[in-house]
Amino acid sequence: MRITRSGAGRRRRTAIVATTGLTVTALLLTGCGGSSDSGSKGADADGNITLTVADFGQFGYKEAGLFEKYHELNPKITVKEDTTAEEKNYYPKLLQQLNSGSGLADVHGIEVGRIKEIADTKADSFADLSKVIDVNEWVSWKAKQATAPSGAVIGAGTDIGPMSLCYNRELFEKAGLPTDRAEVAKRTAGGWEDYLALGEEYKKKAPAGTYFMDSASAMFNAVVSSSPEQYYDASGKPVYKESASVQKGWDLAAEAASKKLTQGLAQFEDQWQAALRKSTVATVVCPAWMAGQISTYAGDANKGKWDITSAPGATAANWGGSFLAVPKSGKNVEEAAKLVKWLTAPEQQAAVFKAIGVFPSNQGAYELPDVKSATLPYFNDAPIGQIYADGAKSIPEAVLGPKDGVIKDSISTQINNMEQRGTEPDAAWDAAVRTVDKAIG
């Protein structure tokens, strides 16, 4: 074989040119990928549009068949839902998507514990829905929660969480407690102290392996959310250390833990779901949306065993509730806003309420027969329309803060530690404060 210098050199040069060419092409391709399809307005040749709705937990649109219905009404529009099971995983992802400006859906669900932070810091990224939707239809405080400093309303209220008490009739009967709604309400009419007293009575004759409540953190949340002042004061200063409602909720939770009235489960997680499936808890503090969770996880086997009555002391509180927001960067902002308007209109909110018991935030829905005279078959035909509508009217207007979600989570974790590990209340409180201060700081 004969190798000449020039031959080898030429081959080498070709290789360089080829490599450089490839590199440049690769760089160009990756560099331009992001913007190549920005001009298409998101519709295909026939004008068909696919809208994506990113949410978490259970919004009830699938259960109520609303997306199919919207497609029937607007044949050119298909709606896809992308659901993350836990809000705690969903929210950091949403922030990342907002920061990078990519991966956002056309419509995003936002939980009430986060709405203040989003409204304060990310309002520019969302469309002002007050131009499309009449926000005065909602319960008054709902619109305020989603209003940015600039006055734009960045989220449409989907639901609110008026408080009630869910209880397992079968377990109550076995423990010798009354099972009738009015009777249970009467026994807890004095408030949460009565509720704990009822728990002690339950414990005396409790069926083996069952507990009066699933988690004291739920009671804590109920107590705090019944107060106008929660974790922040009106000027935006965190006051959770001095807040009377936090103090009261914490003390009650500590009492429940020390008296071993609770199973001490982290709500919504595996073991909590299993406890519902196996009916080891007799009561669950029940904001309206909780009913859907219970029926999902307790399953068909426990249908009819549960019931709903008004919250201890007829507590008027709002726990939870969400918003739908439309990112400005979407390709179909206008269509997405129309979808949001439709989804949060009285009829659709009533349909969701009927399907999974999530209570409307739109006051127009309260007079609809689907809401007013609604009963939940799963819960022994409890008249939830009446129970929740009564509570919804007197809910105080709460002051929200940017870190409400994290504060609630951190305190819940420590309440679980008191329940499960017997951590001393003071030590648990210090640990909660450490985490919360880190989040605020």
Added chain:
Amino acid sequence: MATTTPTRDAYVPPPRRPQKEKPSERRQLWRSRLWRFDDKASPYAYIAPFFLVFGAFGLYPLLYTGWIALHRVSMTGLDSMEWVGWENFDKILHDPEFWTSVSNTFLIGVISTVPQLLMALGIAHLLNYRLRASTFWRTIILTPYATSVASAALVFALVFRADGGLLNWTLGLVGFDPVNWANGHWTSKLAISVIVIWRWTGYNALIYLAAMQAVPNDLYEAASLDGASRWQQFLKVTIPSLRPTILFTIVISTIGSMQLFGEPLLLEGGTLGATGGNENQYETLSIYLYNYGWNLGHLGPAAAVAWAMLALLLLIAAVNWLIGRAVRTSDSAVRRGATR
């Protein structure tokens, strides 16, 4: 006909057909320059892609993380950074949770790495024998390594579940009370170590096996002539020959256990996973970083944790190097003594 082979140092004019016109002197000079340039520059062009990629995805993030660590940045406002100097480092160094996660990381690192490497040595030794279907065994041994962290962790999460977990069920058959594995301080670390050991033992065994097969056979022959048993051969021939490889696996495992993230995150999952258990009993440094940055929303301290991790790794590397040097010098002293 003359045949030339390319050399790297000088320009050798290419053979020309004599009947053709001579290229001008200038052109000759130009070609020579171009050739030299090609010779000097093209190696850089060849390795450039690595450095470009490393710069973009390795060095730049590293430096930028350092920059973030000196600022106050929250997840909700990435574009508004406020200079705070060393405050973030101060913050994490005064956070007891940070030190908990440092000690957790080390404890889990030790109880996962030590048994893992010992087992890997043993398995490699067994595989080094003449076996029937040896390729099959070697492949089997490596399969855990090929599974993703997430799926392995999720499967083990089912095994270690307090309520209806496979392990508790088995223990129940033998008459033990169920153990809440993830809840205990030691049991949770043990559970995580088991996942790590399961995943990485085969990988290390294969590395050891490769090194063992490179050990010259006459060493063993000589040893057996001297009357050394199999076990003595393993201790006196195999282990010393494997020393560089063992050092390598120790370094790799140390880095790996420093970055331990998926296993603790998914052992319980959800809220508890993101804080490393309800009392941070299995929170590793990576979990601490993730929790600070993504759940609590403060990227400054999170970046500071990343740099603290780097500092710790460098510290470990230094200790490793010192030990390695000490072993080498004592070793060569022994050898010198033997030849004398």
